[in-house]
Amino acid sequence: MTVKYLQRSIWQRIFGISATNKPQDENGWHYESGKLIISMEKIRELTQPGAAIRFEGKNLPERVLVVFGEDKQYRAFQNRCTHIGHRRLDYVPGTQTVQCCSVSKSTYTFDGKKIHGPAPDPIQSYRVKVTEKELHVQIQPV
Numbered sequence: 001m002t003v004k005y006l007q008r009s010i011w012q013r014i015f016g017i018s019a020t021n022k023p024q025d026e027n028g029w030h031y032e033s034g035k036l037i038i039s040m041e042k043i044r045e046l047t048q049p050g051a052a053i054r055f056e057g058k059n060l061p062e063r064v065l066v067v068f069g070e071d072k073q074y075r076a077f078q079n080r081c082t083h084i085g086h087r088r089l090d091y092v093p094g095t096q097t098v099q100c101c102s103v104s105k106s107t108y109t110f111d112g113k114k115i116h117g118p119a120p121d122p123i124q125s126y127r128v129k130v131t132e133k134e135l136h137v138q139i140q141p142v
């Protein structure tokens, strides 16, 4: 698989500034019983194919990146590169990859496997269930 680099400035890479936004409506999600629960009525950004949003804070035990791919499939990952800086990841549009926002650009396939960069390990991915009005991302094992 050819690696495509997300276009970021050197300063964005040095400081590890993620290209992915947090949700506009922070009331549109919560964490309970080991699941990140996202209201699709409130987090409208995730209804556009090729979109990604990062979730962090509140009582969420880990940062989470949710991607709605161009194939209209939802995927979720622990938003933490396995390289030593443990920086955030971004979806790379037009690919089936997510990429570290740092200078070294470790890149992972949608199944979590590293295909580029110094990161030593795969990233954790999470099961996503789509209901009528919500996305359920299983963070903790059932």
Ligand code: FES
Pocket: 081, 082, 083, 084, 085, 086, 087, 100, 101, 102, 104, 105, 106, 117, 118, 119
């Ligand atoms: S922290 Fe991701 S490549 Fe270094």
